[in-house]
Amino acid sequence: MSAFLSVANVSRSFGPNLTTGEKIAARLGASVETRHVQAVSGVSLTVRKGETLGLVGESGCGKSTLGRLIAGILPPSEGTVQIDGAPVMQGGRKVTTRVQTVFQDPFASLDPRMKVGMTVAEGPIAHGLTTKAQAKAYVAEWFGRVGLDPAWVDRYPHQFSGGQRQRIAIARALAMQPDVLICDEPVASLDVSIQAQIINLFLQLQRDLDLTCVFISHDLSVVRHVSERVAVMYLGRIVELGPVGQVFERPAHPYTAALFGSVPKLVLDADELVHFEPIEGEVPSPLSPPPGCHYHPRCPLASEVCALDIPPLRDVREGRVAACHHAEAQLQRY
Amino acid sequence: MSVPVLSVRDLRTHFFTRAGVVKAVDDVSFDLAAGEIMGLVGESGSGKTVTGFSLLGLVDAPGRIVGGSIKLNGTELVGMSQRGLRARRGREISMIFQDPIATLNPMLTIGQQMRLAMEAHERTSRRGADTRAAELLSQVGIPSARERLGAYPHEFSGGMRQRVAIAVALLHRPSVIVADEPTTALDVSIQAQILFQMRDLARETGTALIWISHDLAVVSSLASKLAVMYAGRIVEQGPTATLLRDPRHPYTAGLIASLPATAEPGAPLSQIPGTTPSLLSLPKGCPFAPRCARASDVCATDPALEARGDRAWRCFHPVGLSEGAVS
Numbered sequence: 013m014s015a016f017l018s019v020a021n022v023s024r025s026f027g028p029n030l031t032t033g034e035k036i037a038a039r040l041g042a043s044v045e046t047r048h049v050q051a052v053s054g055v056s057l058t059v060r061k062g063e064t065l066g067l068v069g070e071s072g073c074g075k076s077t078l079g080r081l082i083a084g085i086l087p088p089s090e091g092t093v094q095i096d097g098a099p100v101m102q103g104g105r106k107v108t109t110r111v112q113t114v115f116q117d118p119f120a121s122l123d124p125r126m127k128v129g130m131t132v133a134e135g136p137i138a139h140g141l142t143t144k145a146q147a148k149a150y151v152a153e154w155f156g157r158v159g160l161d162p163a164w165v166d167r168y169p170h171q172f173s174g175g176q177r178q179r180i181a182i183a184r185a186l187a188m189q190p191d192v193l194i195c196d197e198p199v200a201s202l203d204v205s206i207q208a209q210i211i212n213l214f215l216q217l218q219r220d221l222d223l224t225c226v227f228i229s230h231d232l233s234v235v236r237h238v239s240e241r242v243a244v245m246y247l248g249r250i251v252e253l254g255p256v257g258q259v260f261e262r263p264a265h266p267y268t269a270a271l272f273g274s275v276p277k278l279v280l281d282a283d284e285l286v287h288f289e290p291i292e293g294e295v296p297s298p299l300s301p302p303p304g305c306h307y308h309p310r311c312p313l314a315s316e317v318c319a320l321d322i323p324p325l326r327d328v329r330e331g332r333v334a335a336c337h338h339a340e341a342q343l344q345r346y
Numbered sequence: 347m348s349v350p351v352l353s354v355r356d357l358r359t360h361f362f363t364r365a366g367v368v369k370a371v372d373d374v375s376f377d378l379a380a381g382e383i384m385g386l387v388g389e390s391g392s393g394k395t396v397t398g399f400s401l402l403g404l405v406d407a408p409g410r411i412v413g414g415s416i417k418l419n420g421t422e423l424v425g426m427s428q429r430g431l432r433a434r435r436g437r438e439i440s441m442i443f444q445d446p447i448a449t450l451n452p453m454l455t456i457g458q459q460m461r462l463a464m465e466a467h468e469r470t471s472r473r474g475a476d477t478r479a480a481e482l483l484s485q486v487g488i489p490s491a492r493e494r495l496g497a498y499p500h501e502f503s504g505g506m507r508q509r510v511a512i513a514v515a516l517l518h519r520p521s522v523i524v525a526d527e528p529t530t531a532l533d534v535s536i537q538a539q540i541l542f543q544m545r546d547l548a549r550e551t552g553t554a555l556i557w558i559s560h561d562l563a564v565v566s567s568l569a570s571k572l573a574v575m576y577a578g579r580i581v582e583q584g585p586t587a588t589l590l591r592d593p594r595h596p597y598t599a600g601l602i603a604s605l606p607a608t609a610e611p612g613a614p615l616s617q618i619p620g621t622t623p624s625l626l627s628l629p630k631g632c633p634f635a636p637r638c639a640r641a642s643d644v645c646a647t648d649p650a651l652e653a654r655g656d657r658a659w660r661c662f663h664p665v666g667l668s669e670g671a672v673s
Contacts, residue, residue, distance in 0.1 A: 204389060276541065
């Protein structure tokens with residue numbers, strides 16, 4: 013498989029910004045909070061040209077942070093992200109426009125005091141993709157492509173509905189003519205009937221423009237619909253990655269199985285109540301994750317080795333990897 | 347069906363704003379039996395939350411209930427004094443809100459808040475209150491409940507906070523609990539735990555539940571009957587399984603068809619065109635008509651609620667019935 017987007021051993025931690033005084037105090041043994049949250053640890057993955065990789069997990073699992081690392085919004089603590097062999101960041105600065113992001117909340121991601129046409133034109137003008145004189149026509153073209161009336165370029169964000177704002181945000185990202193698009197929960201804040209419109213728009217643009225996508229969502233049915241492969245994250249690590257159909261039908265990691273099992277499904281044929289299989293307990297604090305496999309305290313298959321050794325991501329089937337000591341046993345359960 | 351604990355008839359809640367009258371709830375009727383779970387489904391602005399607020403008499407100016415009737419255990423709530431409502435809120439009918447951070451007082455311990463809620467309706471000793479609070483907390487799945495009575499809301503996770511809010515709602519064993527998107531802000535694994543528990547609690551305590559949600563999948567696995575709202579009205583209601591399998595209203599049918607779960611992966615989803623109309627400028631007649639593929643001239647007049655057995659819908663051209671059968 014030829015990798016277009018490659019993420020190599022990327023980690024990112026967040027900690028308190030200590031003042032010099034606090035650093036000295038910590039050295040001298042005073043109790044200063046110096047713990048770090050390992051939001052993303054040692055993630056490696058590749059995405060083919062034109063492919064959509066889904067990224068799923070519960071809140072706090074690091075999926076949005078990983079999205080930001082790939083998009084060059086955050087510098088990684090370790091590791092590198094490359095697009096077509098060229099690094100996204102160098103010396104802590106983003107050095108490419110080939111990756112763009114669509115964010116979750118179109119109410120927060122658009123400048124309320126800027127006309128939407130200018131919001132879309134700003135980046136392309138700054139990077140020479142169009143000129144000030146031609147910007148109007150350039151923006152109108154992108155408005156048309158995302159299903160907005162080009163006559164609306166002089167309006168402000170508050171004059172649009174949620175679905176229309178998300179179309180503007182998509183136009184802004186695509187007007188930069190990226191090769192890679194990071195979608196961070198792009199339909200989560202939209203109404204159900206509008207979600208379908210935006211998903212359809214995404215699928216069509218992705219095909220037309222041959223975009224390589226990372227699609228982050230907690231909504232598994234959306235991810236299944238738009239992605240070819242899916243990566244499941246738990247407490248900063250990828251626990252499973254593979255073709256979306258196979259992973260959904262026969263998970264190799266007990267967490268994947270439990271996560272999918274706890275999603276309420278649309279029940280159309282049962283007249284009795286559905287059986288739930290909730291995961292026991294809650295996600296542990298990322299400040300002090302359990303040793304070994306992070307999932308072992310909640311895992312029905314856990315054994316002694318799980319509390320000691322971090323399971324590496326390993327091949328479990330053709331094109332599928334999972335980070336579990338008992339992946340074979342998990343696969344046997346189906 | 348047994349005698350309903352809650353009976354709502356022709357409820358109308360309007361907001362008198364400077365821009366005009368917003369008919370947030372318009373002609374809503376339903377019954378709820380003891381222990382029954384009803385899902386109230388709709389998109390934002392459909393009036394599902396205002397319906398819930400109306401049931402508890404929590405609608406603030408410029409809104410007010412302008413018509414209809416809400417009977418709780420046989421007592422009429424519309425037009426009742428604030429004093430009368432206060433005596434019933436929390437004891438006979440209570441509410442769980444979407445955001446558990448906003449519903450709990452950050453300055454009081456969980457134990458204090460639960461004691462206050464208890465003292466609002468009955469005299470209790472401190473010890474008695476603590477015992478009862480701890481009992482309820484462990485019932486909703488909070489481990490070592492007794493010790494956690496002294497903890498503040500910020501010491502709990504989101505899921506645990508919502509469990510506390512549920513325990514508070516359950517304190518006086520109310521006849522009806524209105525739950526307004528209580529799991530929307532939670533992770534799926536926590537959501538599953540809470541759904542599971544609420545279902546059991548409703549069965550065990552006989553408390554009837556109105557579960558307000560925009561998520562059809564969530565209500566389909568929880569509620570025995572559904573009411574679908576659009577632009578302030580119930581456009582369709584009936585038993586969950588039959589309603590979802592064989593929807594009558596084109597809006598319900600469109601919603602179900604637009605879910606990714608019902609489509610072939612990668613294929614375009616069937617979509618409802620357009621957007622929800624503003625409640626300030628509703629189209630004449632059926633408010634869904636401008637987005638509806640089945641609309642005709644007759645849709646410019648208001649469709650009446652058509653009842654057939656345990657189902658009802660508000661449409662001139664229902665899906666799945668031949669035109670001849672309708673007239």
